[in-house]
Amino acid sequence: xxxxxxxxxxxxxxxxxxxxxxxxxxxxxxxxxxxxxxxxxxxxxxxxxxxxxxxxxxxxxxxxxxxxxxxxxxxxxxxxxxxxxxxxxxxxxxxxxxxxxxxxxxxxxxxxxxxxxxxxxxxxxxxxxxxxxxxxxxxxxxxxxxxxxxxxxxxxxxxxxxxxxxxxxxxxxxxxxxxxxxxxxxxxxxxxxxxxxxxxxxxxxxxxxxxxxxxxxxxxxxxxxxxxxxxxxxxxxxxxxxxxxxxxxxxxxxxxxxxxxxxxxxxxxxxxxxxxxxxxxxxxxxxxxxxxxxxxxxxxxxxxxxxxxxxxxxxxxxxxxxxxxxxxxxxxxxxxxxxxxxxxxxxxxxxxxxxxxxxxxxxxxxxxxxxxxxxxxxxxxxxxxxxxxxxxxxxxxxxxxxxxxxxxxxxxxxxxxxxxxxxxxxxxxxxxxxxxxxxxxxxxxxxxxxxxxxxxxxxxxxxxxxxxxxxxxxxxxxxxxxx
Amino acid sequence: xxxxxxxxxxxxxxxxxxxxxxxxxxxxxxxxxxxxxxxxxxxxxxxxxxxxxxxxxxxxxxxxxxxxxxxxxxxxxxxxxxxxxxxxxxxxxxxxxxxxxxxxxxxxxxxxxxxxxxxxxxxxxxxxxxxxxxxxxxxxxxxxxxxxxxxxxxxxxxxxxxxxxxxxxxxxxxxxxxxxxxxxxxxxxxxxxxxxxxxxxxxxxxxxxxxxxxxxxxxxxxxxxxxxxxxxxxxxxxxxxxxxxxxxxxxxxxxxxxxxxxxxxxxxxxxxxxxxxxxxxxxxxxxxxxxxxxxxxxxxxxxxxxxxxxxxxxxxxxxxxxxxxxxxxxxxxxxxxxxxxxxxxxxxxxxxxxxxxxxxxxxxxxxxxxxxxxxxxxxxxxxxxxxxxxxxxxxxxxxxxxxxxxxxxxxxxxxxxxxxxxxxxxxxxxxx
Numbered sequence: 001x002x003x004x005x006x007x008x009x010x011x012x013x014x015x016x017x018x019x020x021x022x023x024x025x026x027x028x029x030x031x032x033x034x035x036x037x038x039x040x041x042x043x044x045x046x047x048x049x050x051x052x053x054x055x056x057x058x059x060x061x062x063x064x065x066x067x068x069x070x071x072x073x074x075x076x077x078x079x080x081x082x083x084x085x086x087x088x089x090x091x092x093x094x095x096x097x098x099x100x101x102x103x104x105x106x107x108x109x110x111x112x113x114x115x116x117x118x119x120x121x122x123x124x125x126x127x128x129x130x131x132x133x134x135x136x137x138x139x140x141x142x143x144x145x146x147x148x149x150x151x152x153x154x155x156x157x158x159x160x161x162x163x164x165x166x167x168x169x170x171x172x173x174x175x176x177x178x179x180x181x182x183x184x185x186x187x188x189x190x191x192x193x194x195x196x197x198x199x200x201x202x203x204x205x206x207x208x209x210x211x212x213x214x215x216x217x218x219x220x221x222x223x224x225x226x227x228x229x230x231x232x233x234x235x236x237x238x239x240x241x242x243x244x245x246x247x248x249x250x251x252x253x254x255x256x257x258x259x260x261x262x263x264x265x266x267x268x269x270x271x272x273x274x275x276x277x278x279x280x281x282x283x284x285x286x287x288x289x290x291x292x293x294x295x296x297x298x299x300x301x302x303x304x305x306x307x308x309x310x311x312x313x314x315x316x317x318x319x320x321x322x323x324x325x326x327x328x329x330x331x332x333x334x335x336x337x338x339x340x341x342x343x344x345x346x347x348x349x350x351x352x353x354x355x356x357x358x359x360x361x362x363x364x365x366x367x368x369x370x371x372x373x374x375x376x377x378x379x380x381x382x383x384x385x386x387x388x389x390x391x392x393x394x395x396x397x398x399x400x401x402x403x404x405x406x407x408x409x410x411x412x413x414x415x416x417x418x419x420x421x422x423x424x425x426x427x428x429x430x431x432x433x434x435x436x437x438x439x440x441x442x443x444x445x446x447x448x449x450x451x452x453x454x455x456x457x458x459x460x461x462x463x464x465x466x467x468x469x470x471x472x473x474x475x476x477x478x479x480x481x482x483x
Numbered sequence: 484x485x486x487x488x489x490x491x492x493x494x495x496x497x498x499x500x501x502x503x504x505x506x507x508x509x510x511x512x513x514x515x516x517x518x519x520x521x522x523x524x525x526x527x528x529x530x531x532x533x534x535x536x537x538x539x540x541x542x543x544x545x546x547x548x549x550x551x552x553x554x555x556x557x558x559x560x561x562x563x564x565x566x567x568x569x570x571x572x573x574x575x576x577x578x579x580x581x582x583x584x585x586x587x588x589x590x591x592x593x594x595x596x597x598x599x600x601x602x603x604x605x606x607x608x609x610x611x612x613x614x615x616x617x618x619x620x621x622x623x624x625x626x627x628x629x630x631x632x633x634x635x636x637x638x639x640x641x642x643x644x645x646x647x648x649x650x651x652x653x654x655x656x657x658x659x660x661x662x663x664x665x666x667x668x669x670x671x672x673x674x675x676x677x678x679x680x681x682x683x684x685x686x687x688x689x690x691x692x693x694x695x696x697x698x699x700x701x702x703x704x705x706x707x708x709x710x711x712x713x714x715x716x717x718x719x720x721x722x723x724x725x726x727x728x729x730x731x732x733x734x735x736x737x738x739x740x741x742x743x744x745x746x747x748x749x750x751x752x753x754x755x756x757x758x759x760x761x762x763x764x765x766x767x768x769x770x771x772x773x774x775x776x777x778x779x780x781x782x783x784x785x786x787x788x789x790x791x792x793x794x795x796x797x798x799x800x801x802x803x804x805x806x807x808x809x810x811x812x813x814x815x816x817x818x819x820x821x822x823x824x825x826x827x828x829x830x831x832x833x834x835x836x837x838x839x840x841x842x843x844x845x846x847x848x849x850x851x852x853x854x855x856x857x858x859x860x861x862x863x864x865x866x867x868x869x870x871x872x873x874x875x876x877x878x879x880x881x882x883x884x885x886x887x888x889x890x891x892x893x894x895x896x897x898x899x900x901x902x903x904x905x906x907x908x909x910x911x912x913x914x915x
Contacts, residue, residue, distance in 0.1 A: 032528070036537070040533040040537060086512040102525075341509070346509075
């Protein structure tokens, strides 16, 4: 179990008083306090870590968020923001003395501006919800995390989420124009707007990926883009993970940027095919999904070039999708991949390291070696074009030793990523999962600088305080982080 | 996902089955996105993942169901949209059915609710009683407006009276067991489940099914002893009653020789009959084998027609049909393409609404037990359907047809349209 900062006795002791104070600020069904109803909020997409919170608040307006934060600030209560609860790094893991602020009820699209190609949405709108709202007019919102069906834009901003199509379109940070945020004091602040860049410091850049530690995002202004004329996916099957990794590096080195370049190994191919029936090559050790877009001629030319590159790596098969339905099934399998692994293993830890693409063959070989030595299976499903790995370490949570080994194995993979010149996280955020590994990536004084930014926004460390940074004794940090 | 059951708890076959379901769930949260109640209420507790967690905790601790947990489980429509979405293959249906039975065993509902559930459990599966009750309700219908207050009871009484049809159709002869011979050479022999509530509310659906099938060369048997599938009792936690009804059906159909299929035209029933194998998993082997055989023979009418072949004999009517996919058909049975393909073959223009995966709120007895949520879902669904500007709406389940009727667009069963285009009468309300 992950170490959590100790509960504040002054908060736990005043529990009833604090809950009554919060209740007065929210609509009738907006505060959950019954212990057996708090249980489902004890965890998120990383269910190995769990902690029942003090209460769950479900505000419906920015003003209610502001009132809750102001109250928590005045009463020294910790706050954990939560969107759809799909974080794979435990970003929404509560603390015993914390109030979870769930943004699910703020799910309205506020404005769509086609001439200026942007949309203003509340934080609880799902990622796919934005695209669905504009697709009838031929537009879409580009970043597409695999959980896009469920995950919410507020969480995407806080984790700077990526996705399969970010190879061409960039991640969340590249597709934002403005935010409405609430600070821990309860101040409501607008940042950026329906225009490119802003005068002064790049607050948008600072807040994107801040993992709910600087403010709560309540509204987001996103860019929307016109959809391509067409897109086609190709499935390339290879005889080993290393060969497929080398093919990825060759594609990226050639200068061609497909719109997506995804990698799946044998266990992943089988699990996803069982779910999506997409015609994945079941005889392959590894498979690439390579998607190109543009006019028909453009697609043909690119697919021709990409096929020629793949041919150099003895592919078992190369298959181009023949219909929109087939493409849809191909992506359904890929996007449901993490869940689909539930078919072959009761539990998994999903890693999220990023490495230079030239290191892919080496790192994939090392992961296989570690898998053998730990005796735990791995499924590899990842955004190969970005070098963003997602090894899924399979374990059995009903066997504590298996979980412990999985944690160690995961840490070893992430250390390897840093060692080859990469980093701990590509898109899932540090959360609670990779918190203690931050020391592998950063020197102590670098971490201290980052902590001081947190302190500037939230001097009492009330907003999502146990995430991102290794827990320190307060005197060592010089900061009021943990009790 | 991790579970905490003792070896003793796991000796109970229902708990063992639920444990297996829970172990498949990886808590990814995809299911929240397509759950109608999460969409409306914005609380994880009203989502499949939240309910799975509540049920897990209730079963693990072995504590009696609490009022709060019951409230959130009761709000589940059992539309099974979550099962279509789930990449891990979690069988939510089996889990929530177990939870419902557990709730009935460990939780004492307030008196008016116990009374209402008992009444529904007795009335709906018995056509004669149900017809009598509807006739009574018809006269009480104008009084619905006079029921005051916003209490759940008042809402439910109003909902029940509002759903009672203005006229109760007379019983159709097809209710009585008999064999309907094929026209011309017999090409297949099927048993038709005539249903319970459906034959009272809209007997013309069975009439159309028999006309169409016999005209195509299919002999249709209405088997003696077969009746309600048990779904209504099953979904309100009345397990034993459901099993008794299922047993009667299995016996009745097993006694029929040479059946090529058991055809069902109420998809809510179809989902349950197709699950008879699971329902009888702990029964003696002879029952298990029979139950599995019956489940394996069961087809929705549109599945049967797609396989058997369907050709219209009339000219295309130039009508646009908005196809409403019943949850029990699209999620419960994963039948999605067949009804649309058949309607197109029959010569209709077919359009689909936005959010086709979201329930209309009917969901068995849900619109009677949870009228507020059901009403919001009905309005949302009708809005989406009418936005397609259809001439009529078609659905494959009596519950949806009742729920969506009464507005200005006619709602008919898919099979009525197929029968019409193959030589049958024009369904009532359908324009020229």
